[in-house]
Amino acid sequence: MRKSKVEAAAPANRPQTKKAQVLEMLNGGAVSVVEIAEKLSISKQAAYSLIGDVKRGGAAIGGVMKDGAMRYSVTVLKRAKAKPLAFGKGAVVSVAVSTPTATD
Template sequence: MPKKTETAAKPATKKSIVEEMLRGGGVSVAAIAEKLSISKPAAYSLIGDVKRSGVAISGTMRDGAMHYSAVAEKSTKAKAARAFGKGQAIDVDRGSPDALA
């Protein structure tokens, strides 16, 4: 009889909390730092982590403070393909004499 494994819900990470806050609308670095009880540089770092994970972030100035929000998912695979010249794949029959010409 196979073992039955139960998947426990993972606790929310600081990065996931910041991502939720960004998706909820404009949020300031001070608000992130206050909610998570971290420093402002750590809050900026978490915003960068969310950005590096593929979420596009935009910033607007409101009330003398920058407010960041998530706008849309980035298409990282398509961007990487264009960057390295990997466009459309071409199939060549290597067995034909014309393939080497």
């Protein structure tokens, strides 16, 4: 028996991704890489990567040096960029039927 789309959807109690957790931490205020790494039980390099993922996802990340450690936070959420149309799927350039010329 096939499941309906509603039943096949992910359960609501599914844990957040680490990227979503980092975004939540950055929205909450200035946080250091060490704090992110400790909370998520990951390396500092992985924490830097997740900050980069959040930044590539559209959030403007700002940082300030405080107590000898860089502390990052979300300054402004950027709007998503409009994706260009795939080749050949744009507006038609000419609707006129082409006719062969004498050189064809």
